[in-house]
Amino acid sequence: MKNVKIIKETIWSFLTKGLTLILLFAINIILARKLGKETYGEWTFLFSIITIIALVSFMGINLSAKKFIAQYNGTKKVYAIIKSSLKLRILISLTFSVIIIIFHNSLAKLFLVPQYSQYILLASILVFFMGLVEYFKEVFTGLHDIKYNFMINITEYGFKIIFLILFFSWSVSIYEVIESYILASIISAICGLAVIWKLISKEKKNHYNEIWKYGLPLFLISIGFAISTEISTIMLGLLKNSGEVGIFAVAKQIIYYLPQISQAIIIGTMPIFAKLNEENKRELKAFFIKVLKINTWIFIPVTLFLIISSKFFIPLLFGVQYGEAWKVTMYLIPYMLIASYSAYFGAVLDYVGLAKKRAINLMVAILLSILLNFLLIPPLGAIGAAIATSCAPLPYFILNWIEVKKVLF
Numbered sequence: 420m421k422n423v424k425i426i427k428e429t430i431w432s433f434l435t436k437g438l439t440l441i442l443l444f445a446i447n448i449i450l451a452r453k454l455g456k457e458t459y460g461e462w463t464f465l466f467s468i469i470t471i472i473a474l475v476s477f478m479g480i481n482l483s484a485k486k487f488i489a490q491y492n493g494t495k496k497v498y499a500i501i502k503s504s505l506k507l508r509i510l511i512s513l514t515f516s517v518i519i520i521i522f523h524n525s526l527a528k529l530f531l532v533p534q535y536s537q538y539i540l541l542a543s544i545l546v547f548f549m550g551l552v553e554y555f556k557e558v559f560t561g562l563h564d565i566k567y568n569f570m571i572n573i574t575e576y577g578f579k580i581i582f583l584i585l586f587f588s589w590s591v592s593i594y595e596v597i598e599s600y601i602l603a604s605i606i607s608a609i610c611g612l613a614v615i616w617k618l619i620s621k622e623k624k625n626h627y628n629e630i631w632k633y634g635l636p637l638f639l640i641s642i643g644f645a646i647s648t649e650i651s652t653i654m655l656g657l658l659k660n661s662g663e664v665g666i667f668a669v670a671k672q673i674i675y676y677l678p679q680i681s682q683a684i685i686i687g688t689m690p691i692f693a694k695l696n697e698e699n700k701r702e703l704k705a706f707f708i709k710v711l712k713i714n715t716w717i718f719i720p721v722t723l724f725l726i727i728s729s730k731f732f733i734p735l736l737f738g739v740q741y742g743e744a745w746k747v748t749m750y751l752i753p754y755m756l757i758a759s760y761s762a763y764f765g766a767v768l769d770y771v772g773l774a775k776k777r778a779i780n781l782m783v784a785i786l787l788s789i790l791l792n793f794l795l796i797p798p799l800g801a802i803g804a805a806i807a808t809s810c811a812p813l814p815y816f817i818l819n820w821i822e823v824k825k826v827l828f
Contacts, residue, residue, distance in 0.1 A: 429687030479637030488561030555611030
């Protein structure tokens with residue numbers, strides 16, 4: 420019965436990630452073609468800032484909630500965990516949104532883009548609802564009920580496309596992009612709340628302390644993840660120009676989201692590691708090795724496809740002005756492969772309560788990323804950013820693998 424459940428949820432996960440990838444590519448093709456290389460570069464730079472702010476605002480609560488929900492799934496305690504974590508999520512997201520409203524000018528200056536202050540002010544609404552939407556995704560992952568992740572993702576990205584097309588028919592600017600994202604996030608958050616409301620409406624117990632306590636190392640991971648994934652874009656914008664950011668952004672959109680294939684497998688399979696013990700350790704070890712082999716067989720053809728065809732499909736889909744992005748894509752392929760395997764290592768460590776170890780390991784990758792970007796971007800531009808992005812996660816990959824071996828092997 421357990422195997423049937425895993426297969427069922429993995430199928431839902433692949434459907435979710437597969438359609439999400441298609442919609443993400445569609446969104447970025449629309450943005451790249453409509454905005455043009457310079458403005459698309461500006462939007463990518465701005466969205467990297469918004470992403471960092473949003474990930475900081477998550478405060479580790481979403482990931483902590485997922486861990487405890489997976490651990491207590493099937494017990495009455497899970498409802499109290501959901502209710503407590505939802506209250507924390509709303510309170511923290513609201514606090515961060517107010518902070519952004521008050522200090523939006525200072526935040527813009529902090530990132531050396533004072534001209535973006537009004538964009539950041541408007542994004543205060545987006546940050547609030549991004550926190551809720553991502554929270555609901557983690558809740559449904561912890562519950563191992565991925566059909567609701569499918570609903571949330573398709574609603575979010577589907578409505579982004581609808582609103583972008585609608586708003587761009589009137590005017591084309593970054594304001595329309597932010598507004599489209601806000602409305603899509605609001606609709607998705609309402610859908611998520613409607614699903615879990617029946618699970619929490621009668622529960623009175625609270626578990627704020629354990630969720631908050633375990634969320635702290637995950638908060639550090641969120642900050643680290645934000646920096647490690649967005650630092651190349653931000654430093655490229657500061658050290659070069661929007662055109663270089665636009666080229667890098669196209670390659671980034673292709674490469675960064677392909678490890679979501681691994682996430683599809685993780686969502687469908689990894690929650691069982693929250694119940695790891697000495698009795699099932701051998702079984703889960705064999706299962707983990709099998710999953711890594713599946714990942715390998717998936718990414719061999721993906722890698723070959725990118726090497727052979729990216730030179731042709733990138734200008735075809737995104738426009739000839741982004742033709743040089745295929746070269747950047749080649750240098751980002753190692754990042755894709757490292758990220759695809761690191762995702763499994765990170766999932767195991769989070770579910771067995773070793774998020775603090777992962778946070779420490781990530782700090783090494785962040786420092787290396789900043790150093791490499793600083794050295795390579797001035798002479799090499801987008802290609803330098805790609806090389807830095809691919810090299811920086813190597814220590815994180817190795818250190819996490821060592822920790823996983825201690826747990827499972």
